[in-house]
Amino acid sequence: MGLAPLSGRSIARVVKRAVKAAGLDETIFSGHSMRAGFVTSALADGQDPLKVSKISRHRKIDTLKIYDRRETEFDDHAGDGS
Numbered sequence: 001m002g003l004a005p006l007s008g009r010s011i012a013r014v015v016k017r018a019v020k021a022a023g024l025d026e027t028i029f030s031g032h033s034m035r036a037g038f039v040t041s042a043l044a045d046g047q048d049p050l051k052v053s054k055i056s057r058h059r060k061i062d063t064l065k066i067y068d069r070r071e072t073e074f075d076d077h078a079g080d081g082s
Helices: 008-021 031-044 049-056 061-067
Strands: none
Touching: 008 031, 031 049, 031 061, 049 061
């Protein structure tokens, strides 16, 4: 008998238990937030977006952008005085 893959709900429970055990507020963490954290950290570190998307299993770069939580909306904008 083979092992069944973890469901999204199972992953959420594992994450919340680990976060709570670390003394953090488990209500603000999820499997999704960890995925977004990985994408954000990797991109902020200058990693190749194609490699990041391969690891995170995002098929489209546009979807990967949604998971990027860096606040870059106003970097290099027309009114920044540069």
